[in-house]
Each structure stands twice: as C-alpha cells, then as structure tokens.
Amino acid sequence: ETGVTQTPRHLVMGMTNKKSLKCEQHLGHNAMYWYKQSAKKPLELMFVYNFKEQTENNSVPSRFSPECPNSSHLFLHLHTLQPEDSALYLCASSQFVSGGQREQYFGPGTRLTVT
Amino acid sequence: AQTVTQSQPEMSVQEAETVTLSCTYDTSESDYYLFWYKQPPSRQMILVIRQEAYKQQNATENRFSVNFQKAAKSFSLKISDSQLGDAAMYFCAYRSGVQETSGSRLTFGEGTQLTVNP
Numbered sequence: 001e002t003g004v005t006q007t008p009r010h011l012v013m014g015m016t017n018k019k020s021l022k023c024e025q026h027l028g029h030n031a032m033y034w035y036k037q038s039a040k041k042p043l044e045l046m047f048v049y050n051f052k053e054q055t056e057n058n059s060v061p062s063r064f065s066p067e068c069p070n071s072s073h074l075f076l077h078l079h080t081l082q083p084e085d086s087a088l089y090l091c092a093s094s095q096f097v098s099g100g101q102r103e104q105y106f107g108p109g110t111r112l113t114v115t
Numbered sequence: 116a117q118t119v120t121q122s123q124p125e126m127s128v129q130e131a132e133t134v135t136l137s138c139t140y141d142t143s144e145s146d147y148y149l150f151w152y153k154q155p156p157s158r159q160m161i162l163v164i165r166q167e168a169y170k171q172q173n174a175t176e177n178r179f180s181v182n183f184q185k186a187a188k189s190f191s192l193k194i195s196d197s198q199l200g201d202a203a204m205y206f207c208a209y210r211s212g213v214q215e216t217s218g219s220r221l222t223f224g225e226g227t228q229l230t231v232n233p
Contacts, residue, residue: 043223106160
C-alpha cells in the first residue's frame with residue numbers, strides 16, 4: 001500500500017498527442033516533486049511544488065507543463081514530446097517541518113513511451 | 116554542486132549472506148543527509164535507511180546498516196542475511212541540510228542492481 005499513487009502506470013503516446021500524468025498523495029504532505037528516470041542515468045529532478053507554488057524548474061523543456069491545484073494533487077501535462085522523453089516519471093511528496101523537509105515518499109511511476 | 120557516485124552497476128549475493136554496496140559523494144557542506152532507496156521491479160522507490168551527517172553513529176534498520184565515513188565522504192550500505200526480496204536497484208541519495216522552504220532537492224547516484232541468488 002502506498003501513500004503516493006500515480007496514474008496511468010503505463011502510457012504510449014505519439015509525438016503529436018497531448019496527455020497528462022496524475023499524482024496524488026494521501027500523506028498530508030505539503031511538497032510534491034516530479035522526477036524523470038531514464039535508463040542508465042540517475043534520477044533527474046524536474047519540478048518542485050511547495051504549498052502549491054512551483055519553487056523549482058530544473059531547466060525542463062516547455063513541452064512538459066506541471067500543475068498543482070492543491071497540496072494533494074500534481075499533474076504533468078505532456079505535448080509534442082520527443083522519443084528521448086521516453087522514461088519512467090516518478091512523483092514524490094514530503095512534509096516541511098521546522099528544521100527542513102522530511103523524507104520524500106515516492107509513487108510507483110508512470111512508464112512513458114513516445115513513438 | 117553535490118554529486119553522488121555509485122561505482123558498482125551490479126552486485127550479486129547468495130541468500131543469507133552479507134553484501135555491501137558502495138556510495139561516495141562530493142559536497143562542500145557540513146550539514147546534510149544521506150539516504151539509501153530501494154527500487155524493486157515494481158518500480159516503487161522505498162526508503163531503506165537515512166543518516167544525518169552530524170551524527171557519528173551509523174544508522175541501522177534491522178538487517179540494513181550503513182558505514183558512514185564523513186571525512187572520506189563515503190556512505191556504504193550493508194545488507195545482512197540477504198533475502199530474495201532484497202533483489203532490487205539500490206540508489207544512494209544526498210540532501211542538503213540547509214534549512215529551506217522551497218522543497219528538498221535529492222541528488223541521486225546511478226544505482227546498483229542487486230541480485231540475490233537462492
């Protein structure tokens with residue numbers, strides 16, 4: 001049982017499609033993250049949201065558009081992707097307390113294939 | 116910028132034996148946290164163990180323990196009495212201890228794929 005869920009688990013899309021990834025956390029956290037995990041590469045942080053405000057954009061191309069309507073939900077809108085964008089996209093959440101952020105908890109990821 | 120290096124892309128261990136996974140990092144900070152995460156085939160990234168840099172005592176969690184050598188910037192994970200369910204990709208990660216309100220950037224290593232042989 002995970003406190004962070006992601007849908008869909010698998011997604012195949014063409015380069016001209018528009019799709020969205022969804023992440024929901026049930027842990028009462030106030031920070032959420034998108035990571036990209038490609039084969040043979042370390043996890044790459046894409047976006048950070050803290051209290052629903054985007055606080056970090058790690059030089060991500062504009063074809064990836066995040067949205068955080070509330071502290072429990074995070075979306076990643078995808079449009080005109082490239083084949084090299086195929087990867088596992090992981091969502092995570094954490095709780096800010098006095099003294100800093102607590103550990104990040106991850107969702108199961110969405111395996112994205114761009115054809 | 117901080118970097119995390121895992122020099123062992125793959126490791127294997129016999130069931131019930133002990134294995135050690137290596138991790139080194141580079142930072143100019145004195146206050147930070149180190150983590151080991153496990154990612155099994157289900158892809159769920161699970162926190163295994165955490166170490167605060169200001170603590171000299173090595174963290175332990177049941178069969179998992181770390182050897183934290185701050186001066187050497189080394190943070191290895193020891194898995195004792197290995198079980199088949201320990202088979203996974205293991206990631207070492209670094210987080211700054213500087214208090215921040217904007218989130219919590221984790222820097223990950225490349226990962227070590229652990230195979231447990233019956």
